[in-house]
Amino acid sequence: MADRKIKVIIAKPGLDGHDRGAKVVARALVEAGMEVVYLGLQQTPESIVRAAVEEDADVIGLSILSGAHMTNFRRVRELMLSSGLGDRLLTGGGIIPTKDQEKLQEMGVGKVFGPGDDLQEIVEYIRANARRVPG
Amino acid sequence: MGNRTKTAWAEKYEAGGVRDADFTSISGRPLEPLYTWEDLAGSDPETRLGWPGEYPYTRGVHPSMYRGKLWTMRQFAGMGTPDQTNERYRFLLEKGQTGLSVAFDNPTLYGRDSDHALAAGEVGKTGVAVDTLADMERLFAGIPLDRVSTSMTINAPAAWIFAMFLANAEKRGIGFDKLRGTLQNDILKEYIAQKEWIFPPEPHLRLITDLMAFCAEKVPQWNTISISGYHIREAGSTAAQELAFTLADGFCYVEHALAAGLDIEDFAPRLSFFFNSHLDFFEEIAKMRAARRIWARAMRDKYKAKNPRSWLCRFHVQTAGCSLTAQQPEINIVRTALEALAGVLGGCQSLHTNSMDEALALPSEKAVEIALRTQQIIAFESGAANVIDPLGGSYYIEKLTNDLEEEAERYFRKIDELGGVVKAIEQGFFQREITRAAYEYEMALSRRKKFHVGVNEFANLGQKLEIPLLEIDESTERDQVAALLRTKAERDNGAVRESLAALKTAAAAGRNLMPPLLECARRYATLGEISDALTAVFGSYREQPFF
Incomplete structure (x- = not known):
């Protein structure tokens, strides 16, 4: 039996309207055969993780261009661990300095992407690192 | 004769062989290898171009253009607390900048206070946090507001941020008639592209006409709105979409102001525009020239404005943030220089040049100085x-x-068919057009039909970043929240409650909201308190997420 589709939650936490990247990536993931639930703007860490639990998502992707990446990734990761989603991939993208990317990885966040990163590379990274559930 | 010559050339062109490359513009526009007089057949230069400072203003809004006055060099700046931003403003003025431009942080742009739950981690990060009049006082401390013009990039809560700005001028004894500057105040492009709104469109549009009416009488040198294509382009639109959607928004504001009973000659001369200058040099210049011609014709012929000042499409230009790359950030200086030159050749009235490090962080002082020097090289060298x-x-x-x-005119007809700009927003028309264009461009990069030097071509693999970045310390949020709580403890809270109640009454009664907003600002009501009071009357807005 084939694996079920990789299911990805994409969300924009906080007060950040820059949704170009989130939408382009969402579309690329769908074209690549994944299932995407785009939660849209003004999400909280709580609303994002709640959706991930309800959807039994394999991947959570946060798009953050507001500078609040440390706060939001940290909080989402904590909630994932306390909700039994510790084995799911947390990734994302935005305007995120290299130094902060390293700190994020230390707290269990996967690779985060930025301006100029190739869509195909993002697709392949998620495919390789998403939790897979036999269908 | 002409035909024979072009045919003869075309044969040689074909015979010479052509590189295997994509020759469309960055917007995907097919381009001929050569343009000649034949392409302009039937296009009368006298009526299509005219003279600088004369209808239809294709060649510029002033008869003397930059011989008379150079464009205003206005760098958009704001970060951290009002004190930190005030320091950056003094630095920029000292380096020869000629106008100020305020960047607010995300919570401020959404009309939220720094202690709001959704603001966590965002305070002071992408701009300066302003919660009350006390912050406005610190932001402009020591800056001569009667001599330096000030632009403020604020939309949803523009009317109450402006009320705080006016209350500060009043406290300093500066007459409203001396104040010069611009409020972005363009809510339509928020629904279309930038997504920072508070209420549904209609109450926001009412606040904009209130502000236009108030300024026409009391703050006559103020540009009440900067109708913006910049964000539409940044969200991924093509050049033609940016042009068409921006001017369509402009028409919508004009129609709302006319419907509210305003005289076109009172408000139209204070309308201004804001365009992006992207990488495709010639297409950008053409877009800016087309904007002037379309606007002048609509204002004269469709909206029947008589005063030539009401016909002018005066605009600010910012180089394209979305063209910058995190990889090899130094080469962003070159991209920005080309884009800035296009803005100047397109005839802008003011210009912001992005800094090389903005795909990574807010700009450092050094990066900002280079960006400003880029404009000075264009102007003086x-x-x-x-x-x-x-x-x-x-x-x-x-x-x-x-x-x-022509492409813009086609879009105007489409928008009319959909029932106008607000209806088209509600149907997601603009949002879908832009999302599609953004995806197509990203795919063209991914398939290497389009190139980004240093990213999908000529990349330096494994190169470490070697430029210093500005960091906003986590203490900023704590300091800003502490300042907010202090202001709330020190003010007359009874007076604040009264002013907010009066604001709600005026909102429900349909009276001009600027006088009660000014009273709230004087009493040190917070941005969020004012937003909440108005939301109680106007309701809030949510977009259906889609991609």
Whole structure:
């Protein structure tokens, strides 16, 4: 039996309207055969993780261009661990300095992407690192 | 005769062989290898171009353009607390900048206080946090507001941020008639592209006409709105979409103001525009020239404005943030220089040049200085400011200008068919058009049909970043929240409650909201308190997420 589709939650936490990247990536993931639930703007860490639990998502992707990446990734990761989603991939993208990317990885966040990163590379990274559930 | 010559050339062109490359513009526009007089057949230069400072203003809004006055060099700046931003403003003015431009942080742009739950981690990060009049006082401390013009990039809560600005001027004894500057105040493009709103469209549009009416009487030198294509482009639109959607928004504001009973000659001369300058040099210049022509014609012929000042499409230009790359950030200086030159050749009235590090963080002082120096090189070394509309008459530029104008007209008809701008927003028309264009461009990069030097071509693999970045310390949020709580403890809370109640009454009664907003600002009501009071009357807005 084939694996079920990789299911990805994409969300924009906080007060950040820059949704170009989130939408382009969402579309690329769908074209690549994944299932995407785009939660849209003004999400909280709580609303994002709640959706991930309800959807039994394999991947959570946060798009953050507001500078609040440390706060939001940290909080989402904590909630994932306390909700039994510790084995799911947390990734994302935005305007995120290299130094902060390293700190994020230390707290269990996967690779985060930025301006100029190739869509195909993002697709392949998620495919390789998403939790897979036999269908 | 002409035909024979072009045919003869075309044969040689085909015979010579052509590189295997994509020759469309960055917007995907197919381009001929050569443009000639034949492409302008039927396009009368006298009526299509006219003279600088004369209808239809294709060649510029002033008769003397940059020989008379250079564009205003206005760097958009704001970060951390009001004190930190005040320090950056003094630095920029000292380095020869000629106007101020305030960047607010995300919570402020959404009309939220720094202690709001959704603001966590965002305070002071992408701009300066302003919660009350006390912050406005610190932001402009020691800056001569009667001599320096101030632009403020604020939309949803523009009317109450402006009320705080006015209350500060009042406290300092500066007459409202002395104040010069611009409020972005363009809510339509928020629904279309930037997504920072508070209420549904109609109450926001009412606040905009209230502000126009108030300023026409009390703050006559203020540009009440900067109708913005910048964010539409940054969200991924093509050049033609940016042009068409921005001007369509402009028409919508004019129609709302006319419906509210305002006289076109009172408000139209204070309308201003804001365009992006992206990487495709000629297409950008043509877009700016087309904007002037379309606007002048609509204002004169459709909206029947009589005063030529009401016909002018005066605009600010910012180089394209979305063209910058995190990889090899130093080469962003070159991209920005080309984009800035396009803005100047397009005839902008003011210009912001992005800094090389903005795909990574807010700009450092050094990066900002280089960006400003780029403008100064264009102004004082390149010779670009010596001659008015130097590309006017170029077959290619004039053809592109005509083509962009036609494409915009097609979009205007489509928007009319959908029932106008607000209806088209509610149906997600603009949002879908932009999302599609953004995806197509990203795919073109991914398939290497389009190139980004240092990213999908000429990349330096494994290169470490070698430029210093500005960091906003986590203590900023704590300091800003502490300042907010202090202001709330020190003010007369009874007076605040009264002013907010009066604001709600005026909102429900349909009276002009600027006087009660000014009273709230004087009493140190917070941005969020004012937003909440108005939301109680106007309701809030949510977008259906889609991609």
